[in-house]
Amino acid sequence: MRPTHSELLTPLEEFTQLHWATVRRFGRRTVDLAFPNPQFLTDPRPYEVLASLASRAGPLDLRYSPFGGFTPVRRRLAGALAKQHSLPYTWNDIIMTPGATAGLRVVLRTVFASGDHVILISPCWMDYPLYLTDLGLSYTLVPSTRDKHLDPDAIEEAWTPGTRGVIISQPASPTGVIHDHTELQRLAAVLEGHARARSPLLIADEAHAHQVWDNTSCPSPAAYYAHTFTVRSFGKAWEMQGQRTGCLAVSPRLEPRSETTTALLRQMRIGGHCAPTALTQQLAAALCETAPYLKGLADLHRHARQHLHAAGVTVLDTHATRFLYARCPRADDRAFVSQLADRGVLVMPSSLFHERGWFRIALNLAGSDLDRAITTIGEECAHA
Structure with missing residues (x-):
């Protein structure tokens, strides 16, 4: 049950x-x-940039934006993400969302159908199962290893004929563990091994991707598997979580690419999700290539x-x-x-x-x- x-x-x-x-x-x-x-x-720099943007803002700076966000903002973020992931993102691959949670909800509602099965890695963020249950999706919690890394063999064992995707976080929340090259390569092999009538999807929650130090490598799952959606949170990077600013990135290698982006944008509207505020979108563009201290x-x-x-x-x-x-x-x-x-x-x-x-x-x-x-x-x- x-x-x-x-x-x-x-x-x-x-x-x-x-x-x-x-x-x-x-x-x-x-x-x-x-x-x-x-x-x-x-x-303190994000707060200083936000104060500067607010002091100069006029009516047109605070106007409505399209559901996916302002095109210049999306273009700046696509360029920054292309460097980080070594993938050719374009502005149309980026959808601005009011925080990472909204981005997760939008992608889950868009790419899965009622009755689909999704694999989660435990421990995981508390509301993944809640969202899946609300959407009529079944799931299996697959334990991580003793040191909280991915266990590709356990993921393979949990796979069912109805499995349509996997959700992971990188770095992992709540543990802070970073999944390395070998783990992500083996996970990609599991997913590719089940690509028959349609390829399974990987949702990479990178809400904490800007909080990695000691020159530690934090590879993106999107670099290893073509059919990946990446969710990011700028609020966590800037220590202003309550501003609810994030984005959803569609891998440039995903097929069908443009139709999927269109479906995501429509789901933003259907679900009542607007893009983040105009001011925080401008902040995202201003800081997207600035590494936090x-x-x-x-x-x-x-x-x-x-x-x-x-x-x-x-x-x-x-x-x-x-x-x-x-x-x-x-x-x-x-x-x-x-x-x-x-x-x-x-x-x-x-x-x-x-x-x-x-x-x-x-x-x-x-x-x-x-x-x-x-x-x-x-x-x-x-x-x-």
Whole structure:
């Protein structure tokens, strides 16, 4: 039996209630490392560019845009993505969306039909199963390896005659793991091995692609498999998530290419999705070739991971995203997270991401508050 809408909605709703209750109880003493809402800037430039654009904006700068976004903006983003993916994107391959979530919803609704089967890699972003269930699509959660990398053999084993696609995130959310060349090559081989009447589709969620440091290679799945849709979020890169600015990119090698883009644009309208605001589209164009400053986030990552290890907490060694993924000292990760909340520290249980036994830390704070949270986590792990 597949989970119902209510069963899929309830875990996050319950955690949100815990979050609110903890903030009400502890007030400013709460150390909130749950939802990724950073309380400091690692790179002020996007805010400065946005302020400059707003100060110069006239009526025509803030006009309606087409459903796919302004053509000059799409052209700039296509050029930037072509360099990053080494693929010949054109402006018509890019659709501006109000955040990555809307882009995911639009592509799922467009390219799959009711009854299709989709493979997900767990742990995964919490609402993939919710979207698929709402669209009448079935899915299988395929566990990643012990170190949270792709397991192509398990993906192959989960394949059914009705399987029409796979969703992965790169870098992976919530773990921060980057899938390397060999993994993506093997995944492409699995997909190509099932290309019969029609090729299966790969949806690559690259919402955190701009948060990779230490010169770590983060190859795009689109470079390995022709029938790929890429979803991106600019808000996460700029640390202004609430501005809800993202894009959906159709691989230049996908067939049929133009008909698919037309169908996606129509689904934007059918689903009531407009392009992002005119101002944030201009911001996307202005910053699309600007790499964020990540040294502060990388240093914070290393600091937190080092101190968690010293406290006896197992943490994945990663070089991407604002997240740390830590092993829970007990099987019931939600109970452990509740224990931490009782001491004013908020983190997210991995069961929200369709895996048990871990928890996710969002590095929203630095300094003494973060160190206090790390000490608390270490103490609770030691006493578990």
